Amino acid sequence: QVQLVESGGGLVQAGGSLRLSCAASGRTFSMYSMGWFRQAPGKEREFVAGISWSGGRTYYADSVKGRFTISRDNAKNTVYLQMNGLKPEDTAVYYCATVSKIYYSPRTKEDGYDAWGQGTQVTVSS
Numbered sequence: 001q002v003q004l005v006e007s008g009g010g011l012v013q014a015g016g017s018l019r020l021s022c023a024a025s026g027r028t029f030s031m032y033s034m035g036w037f038r039q040a041p042g043k044e045r046e047f048v049a050g051i052s053w054s055g056g057r058t059y060y061a062d063s064v065k066g067r068f069t070i071s072r073d074n075a076k077n078t079v080y081l082q083m084n085g086l087k088p089e090d091t092a093v094y095y096c097a098t099v100s101k102i103y104y105s106p107r108t109k110e111d112g113y114d115a116w117g118q119g120t121q122v123t124v125s126s
Contacts, residue, residue, distance in 0.1 A: 002098060002114075002115035003020065004022055004023070004098065004118075005094055005118070006020060006021065006094065006117040006118065007020070007022075007023075007120060008020040008120060011125065012124055012125070013124070013125050014087055014125065015064075015086065016082045020083070021079075022080055022117055023076075023078050025077065029066060032053055032064045032098045032099055032101075032104070033053050033099045034097065034099070034106070035047065035049065035051075035096070035097050035099070035106050035107065035108075036094060036095070037110065037115060038090075038094045039057060039067030039093050039096070040092040040093075043092075046061065047109070048061055048081070048094070049068055049069075049070035050070065051070045051071065051072050052105060053102070053103060054074075055071065058070050059108070067084050068083050069082040070082075086122075088125065093120065093121050093122075094119060095116050097113035097117070098113060098115045099112055099113055100112065100113060
């Protein structure tokens with residue numbers, strides 16, 4: 001049973017930074033690409049960033065490119081999302097997810113992922 005637990009969310013002023021963490025268990029973490037998604041009130045969940053199983057390839061939504069950085073530590077079974085230059089429009093619940101197959105590249109669509117965390121709230125005040 002795969003378990004993903006996010007942490008690090010909170011309230012921050014515009015221009016500030018947060019680092020989200022997602023601890024994984026129940027699967028050989030180093031074989032699976034990971035992704036971060038977010039869902040704002042009244043909106044659909046959207047892709048934010050993805051990272052390959054080795055960490056060698058990363059992908060970002062245009063809206064966060066240059067401000068957010070995804071990384072992973074396979075020894076700690078953890079994926080991170082460093083968020084700098086936060087804007088009020090970044091306010092959302094952030095979810096981490098793991099792709100459904102080993103050595104599968106990160107996907108920008110939800111259906112490429114088969115396990116999700118419970119989410120962590122990020123609120124950016126103006």
